[in-house]
Amino acid sequence: MKKLSICFLILFSALRSQHYQVDFPPEEFKARWEGVFEQIGDEAVAVVQGFPLSNGFIMPRQTNAFYYLSGIETPHAYILLDGRNKKVTLYMPPRNERLERSEGRILNADDEKLIKKLVGVDAVYSTDLMRQDFPPDLDRGTVIYTMFTPAEGQGQSRYELEVANASIAADPWDSRISREGRLVQLLRTRNRRNEVKDLTPIIDRLRSVKSLNEIALIRRASQLAGLGMIEAIKSTEPGAWEYQLDGVTRYVYLINGARLEAYRSITASGTKNISNGHYYRNDSQLKSGDMVLMDYAPDFRYYVSDIGRMWPVNGTYEPWQRELLQIILEYRNVVLEIIRPGISTEQVLEEARQRMKPIMKRYKFSKKIYKKAAEKMVQTGGGVLSHPVGLAVHDDGSYRHELLIAGHVFSVDPQMWVPEENLYLRYEDTIVVTVDGNENFTDFLPSELDELEKLVRAKGILQSFPKDSMKWNY
Incomplete structure (x- = not known):
């Protein structure tokens, strides 16, 4: 030996x-x-x-x-x-x-x-x-x-x-x-x-079907994506800048061996920026009452992940934010419970529709347009069974036109649009189909709204290492 x-x-x-x-x-x-x-x-x-x-x-x-x-x-x-x-x-x-x-x-x-x-x-x-x-x-x-x-x-x-x-x-x-x-x-x-x-x-x-070695690398990329996002959430406060959250996240990637990005950071704050699905400028200042949408992951030894969360800048969701995000979370959790080998993606969506009926029936919506948006998400899937993930974030190959099998890796990304108020909300995780169900690579990353609020109120890297205060001419 x-x-x-x-x-x-x-x-x-x-x-x-x-x-x-x-x-x-x-x-x-x-x-x-x-x-x-x-x-x-x-x-x-x-x-x-x-x-x-x-x-x-x-x-x-x-x-x-x-x-x-x-x-x-x-x-x-x-x-x-x-x-x-x-x-x-x-x-x-x-x-x-x-x-x-x-x-x-x-x-x-x-x-x-x-x-x-x-x-x-x-x-x-x-x-x-x-x-x-x-x-x-x-x-x-x-x-x-x-x-x-x-x-x-x-x-x-x-x-x-x-x-x-x-x-x-x-x-x-x-x-x-x-x-x-x-x-x-x-x-x-x-x-x-x-x-x-x-x-x-x-x-x-x-x-389209990942080996155990590939899955291990995607799992690690996902872990780093989640750890980086946790630090970004903890660093969030009114007055900070989007690019600073980007930088905090990238720091976590770098010190853990991921030297490249899977894709450019989507770190969007406020309704206008969030409504641009692939917003990349990351140059706005965070404002109390707004939310942050971060969608970001590293390239870890050629393999990547794709995750996303939304959280409040001031540490407390507005009632309408909590209302909409909670129903998306309910739907996402239902879908994750269903995904398993041997069924089609349409079967996943149909089973989710049936399981969501009692949830939708008892859910209290403050506006008709919110209920309409939630119903559309559940009926269409709202992009919940998204793209494959692997060597590329929008990886090549397909899983949608066949029965799911162990080794399929893809993004679970339920999204909701409320066009009347220009609202766009989502959760995103990368999962792998296993022999008896699925593994959510970022299950450790908080998704419950109370947990996300607690993270925002915690001290982050940005507060521990504030930006340089030296004066410079411009």
């Missing part, structure tokens, strides 16, 4: 020194490759492109699909999965001594033996070989699969990337195609005898 422990420590140290991930063993990547091989068949190959060299002094982060298949974080790398012989090859860039002098050692084509051991691939070649025929040794009938969709990086999800790409394409003085589009174009023009197909649905399907 002692010998094994020493070997593990040596390997762990080697992995860290080479900046290679320690969360997934080669066997897990091999299982993912097998999933690809099963779908592309025996007469096809799959090519996935990694991220390019960062074009500024920003933290490099591999694209999600490439990381999912290799764990490699070296820029300008490619992975080839050959369905004909079931072999997997990594193409790595040659060693860049100038870059290493500036930024440190990274895995490259010279590290063939080490990479084969770390990742489990069959071969490692230099990307210089890709200047010749690529993919190599193609017959006329061999199909080439690659990702047609935008590659997700830090803080990015597919839909937002597609919107951005469409905006670029519509710009008459730009109109350039995406990097992924260029790869598809080159594969077609350089392999005119071969059909090029989209690998996206296959990767999405694999990513």
Whole structure:
């Protein structure tokens, strides 16, 4: 046992020194490759492109699909999965001594033996070989699969990337195609005898069910999201600024090993800011009588979470705030009790409708428009069964069109709109379907209104370390 422990420590140290991930063993990547091989068949190959060299002094982060298949974080790398012989090859860039002098050692084509051991691939070649025929040794009938969709990086999800790409394409003085589009174009023009197909649905399907290792990382990202939000709630007071709550939360992420954000912070105070679903400016001052909506989570070793809470700036909910948030909380709790493997999302919603009937019947609404908004939430779901969560906050893959199974991870996000008063309210948690129900990763984060009020009244980081009072000219 002692010998094994020493070997593990040596390997762990080697992995860290080479900046290679320690969360997934080669066997897990091999299982993912097998999933690809099963779908592309025996007469096809799959090519996935990694991220390019960062074009500024920003933290490099591999694209999600490439990381999912290799764990490699070296820029300008490619992975080839050959369905004909079931072999997997990594193409790595040659060693860049100038870059290493500036930024440190990274895995490259010279590290063939080490990479084969770390990742489990069959071969490692230099990307210089890709200047010749690529993919190599193609017959006329061999199909080439690659990702047609935008590659997700830090803080990015597919839909937002597609919107951005469409905006670029519509710009008459730009109109350039995406990097992924260029790869598809080159594969077609350089392999005119071969059909090029989209690998996206296959990767999405694999990513839709998380492994135990993936779930552990999402759980940790969720824990940090909750801990950070608790500190933001405790730091809330009239006169503070939205960005200060953002900063408190980010501090918790950083000191616990999450160096990147899953997405930019939504820290909105007041009805107007909250009504913008993806508000990001975070530059308003908190006012007594208003609420804060925070929706924020970290990127922890490539995996993320998605959570949200609303709380009163002065520590006490106004009656109408409590009235509306409490019915959302009731609905959210009912849905969490229902989610389990073997049922469809529509079954979840219908069962929730039935369970909410007696609750709605006895609930006292102060206004007809509030009752109408609550009824609409219960009838439609109000977005309660939201998007998948994983490598991206709006993760790829789907769970809505099939029966729920263990390993589905998604956001539970009941929302209510009262358009007559421009009100928008919500709760959000990330959960995983388990073999006998579900696990709410942020169950420890207060959701009951009395508990949230108590947190606001507690002393937070912002009060312990107030902002600098030095005068400056502006």
